[in-house]
Amino acid sequence: AQKITQTQPGMFVQEKEAVTLDCTYDTSDQSYGLFWYKQPSSGEMIFLIYQGSYDEQNATEGRYSLNFQKARKSANLVISASQLGDSAMYFCAMRELDGFKTIFGAGTRLFVKA
Amino acid sequence: GAVVSQHPSRVICKSGTSVKIECRSLDFQATTMFWYRQFPKQSLMLMATSNEGSKATYEQGVEKDKFLINHASLTLSTLTVTSAHPEDSSFYICSAEPDRGKETQYFGPGTRLLVL
Numbered sequence: 657a658q659k660i661t662q663t664q665p666g667m668f669v670q671e672k673e674a675v676t677l678d679c680t681y682d683t684s685d686q687s688y689g690l691f692w693y694k695q696p697s698s699g700e701m702i703f704l705i706y707q708g709s710y711d712e713q714n715a716t717e718g719r720y721s722l723n724f725q726k727a728r729k730s731a732n733l734v735i736s737a738s739q740l741g742d743s744a745m746y747f748c749a750m751r752e753l754d755g756f757k758t759i760f761g762a763g764t765r766l767f768v769k770a
Numbered sequence: 771g772a773v774v775s776q777h778p779s780r781v782i783c784k785s786g787t788s789v790k791i792e793c794r795s796l797d798f799q800a801t802t803m804f805w806y807r808q809f810p811k812q813s814l815m816l817m818a819t820s821n822e823g824s825k826a827t828y829e830q831g832v833e834k835d836k837f838l839i840n841h842a843s844l845t846l847s848t849l850t851v852t853s854a855h856p857e858d859s860s861f862y863i864c865s866a867e868p869d870r871g872k873e874t875q876y877f878g879p880g881t882r883l884l885v886l
Contacts, residue, residue, distance in 0.1 A: 691874060699880040700880060
């Protein structure tokens with residue numbers, strides 16, 4: 657069965673510094689996709705970044721990058737140059753590509769300090 | 771990116787009434803839409819997968835007679851919480867995917883339901 661683990665309930669980071677949010681996953685499938693979403697206090701889910709299991713390069717989107725280590729089944733999110741507006745909940749998610757379902761981790765709440 | 775709307779954004783109702791939540795994909799057609807439920811400080815839990823023109827597929831433990839899903843068109847899915855009770859109070863989020871196999875699904879802004 658699929659499983660997503662986010663072990664950091666909360667993280668603090670100083671403004672302008674980088675932060676890494678951890679995510680490990682478990683699946684028996686060879687084809688899957690990994691996602692990170694941001695959820696501010698308003699509740700909307702904002703898509704940040706995607707990594708396919710067959711992608712050889714780590715995904716990057718602006719200040720977001722995904723540190724994908726397939727052998728370790730980890731997909732950590734790195735946010736560079738943190739901004740106050742980055743304070744939010746962050747969810748790691750996985751979807752097996754021959755299925756419909758996406759499962760989400762428990763989330764990490766990020767606090768950016770001025 | 772693709773836009774998904776939900777209506778209403780907030781609803782307060784009395785126990786025993788039914789509440790309908792609409793999810794619309796505004797600039798794309800969505801064969802598949804998903805309904806999630808999120809309790810405070812918890813993650814999203816998939817309730818059901820809604821396919822246009824066919825019956826929804828419910829996750830284990832989700833009562834299909836309690837949470838009625840209708841996906842009548844490629845741009846609209848509705849979730850009706852029937853005979854709502856206080857324990858149904860939650861944040862309900864829908865999502866839609868433009869094409870099968872696309873990288874991500876796009877989420878609506880969510881609906882906060884409070885049942886008194």
